[in-house]
Amino acid sequence: MEFDKIIVAQLVTEKSITGRANSRYAFRVNLGATKIDVKRAVEQYFKVKVLDVNTCHVRGKARMGKKIGWTATWKKAYVTLARGQKIQELEA
Numbered sequence: 001m002e003f004d005k006i007i008v009a010q011l012v013t014e015k016s017i018t019g020r021a022n023s024r025y026a027f028r029v030n031l032g033a034t035k036i037d038v039k040r041a042v043e044q045y046f047k048v049k050v051l052d053v054n055t056c057h058v059r060g061k062a063r064m065g066k067k068i069g070w071t072a073t074w075k076k077a078y079v080t081l082a083r084g085q086k087i088q089e090l091e092a
Helices: 014-022 035-046
Strands: 007-010 024-029 050-058 074-081
Touching: 007 035, 014 024, 024 035, 035 050, 035 074
Parallel strands: none
Antiparallel strands: 007 024, 024 074, 050 074
């Protein structure tokens, strides 16, 4: 899988913002991406050293109201960088 298709978006949540102090970043990734794929993509794209990758599936939820259906299922990845490294593009 190509690394530009692995990382879908950066996640900006309260938990992900506080994790930046420990060089930990959160990304929305492709459902088919493995931990190794995510590690390689982050290392190639941002030129940093990745120590650890944790992934989890976020299941879609049922919606009731004006629109009835399901939200999409997606995958989240928490990436821990080597000590002292930061992703400058995401710090703004």
